[in-house]
Amino acid sequence: MILSYVLLGSWTFVVLFPLYWMVVTSFKLPIQVDSGPFYIPFVDFEPSLHAWQYILVGDLANDTRRNFINTVVVATTSTCIAMLLGSAAAYGLTRFNYRPKLGMVLAFILCVLLVIVLWRVGVPLSLGILLALVLFVIVLLTIGKSFRRALGNSDIAFWMVSQRILPPIAVVIPIYIMFQLIGLLDTWPALIITYVAANLPIVIWLMRDYFMTIPIELEESAAIDGASRYRTFTSVVLPLSVPGFVATFLFVLVFAWNEYLFALFLTNANAQTLPVTIAAQNATRGPQWWYMSVLVLVMIAPVIGMAIMLERYMAKGLLVGAVKG
Numbered sequence: 001m002i003l004s005y006v007l008l009g010s011w012t013f014v015v016l017f018p019l020y021w022m023v024v025t026s027f028k029l030p031i032q033v034d035s036g037p038f039y040i041p042f043v044d045f046e047p048s049l050h051a052w053q054y055i056l057v058g059d060l061a062n063d064t065r066r067n068f069i070n071t072v073v074v075a076t077t078s079t080c081i082a083m084l085l086g087s088a089a090a091y092g093l094t095r096f097n098y099r100p101k102l103g104m105v106l107a108f109i110l111c112v113l114l115v116i117v118l119w120r121v122g123v124p125l126s127l128g129i130l131l132a133l134v135l136f137v138i139v140l141l142t143i144g145k146s147f148r149r150a151l152g153n154s155d156i157a158f159w160m161v162s163q164r165i166l167p168p169i170a171v172v173i174p175i176y177i178m179f180q181l182i183g184l185l186d187t188w189p190a191l192i193i194t195y196v197a198a199n200l201p202i203v204i205w206l207m208r209d210y211f212m213t214i215p216i217e218l219e220e221s222a223a224i225d226g227a228s229r230y231r232t233f234t235s236v237v238l239p240l241s242v243p244g245f246v247a248t249f250l251f252v253l254v255f256a257w258n259e260y261l262f263a264l265f266l267t268n269a270n271a272q273t274l275p276v277t278i279a280a281q282n283a284t285r286g287p288q289w290w291y292m293s294v295l296v297l298v299m300i301a302p303v304i305g306m307a308i309m310l311e312r313y314m315a316k317g318l319l320v321g322a323v324k325g
Helices: 002-025 030-034 050-056 061-095 102-120 125-141 153-162 172-181 188-211 216-224 229-240 242-258 261-266 274-285 289-309 311-317
Strands: none
Touching (some): 002 289, 050 289, 061 153, 153 188, 289 311
């Protein structure tokens, strides 16, 4: 028992001390940071609002406000879209049986690639689609016959989740070129589309496991009472899935909120988010820890507050699939 308390206390210290250090540093003057370490306000040093004033009402106030709004809009919008699409997909993979042929899937992928290539070399889009349909038929009648195996729901779910296996650095350049061609660099839609595509597999994975714990008899009873599939999903399944929904929402929101690599490549100034702002602060002016601490606290405070308010749902949602037999 004593050992467990010692380990728990040690882990608590490891987790909370960096947060405490940032809070304390945000109230220090530059000379107090450089001549430190000072850990206890009013004992080791006299707290100052110098860094907070500089970030919130001083020279960086406009940039901080704009980038904070960018972070909120991009993270919340992409998370809501990912939750909407991912929950519907997860429910479909749980309650319906899909049996697409592997040959048909391969033919469809080849056709999409052909349309993109032809469009890039200057072929009219209508002609490109027509040629792609011809290729689709040819592939089905030839190569498609060698791939007759039907894919099941588990195969589809695995393929979706496997998209997260690919490291972001491997796809960031193609994504950059794609948004450059359509003129969406340094805009909210570029980041929102990218974050939705990146986080959709996580939503499908977690919500699918949670939907599988809901007894199907409840949906059958609703169907007997005349409820449509949509009504059953919105009135029966979703209310029972609130803990899993909230836990998944927070997970995805944190991923989008803290994402750095895509934001670095796809934004410049107008759509820049706070993680890039913090890194830029360090790169352009050196390690000014007092300013960086304020920016980090401004960035993490909303997420921490949301997690505290929704803690009771998180505790249930984190047990997704834990008792599934």
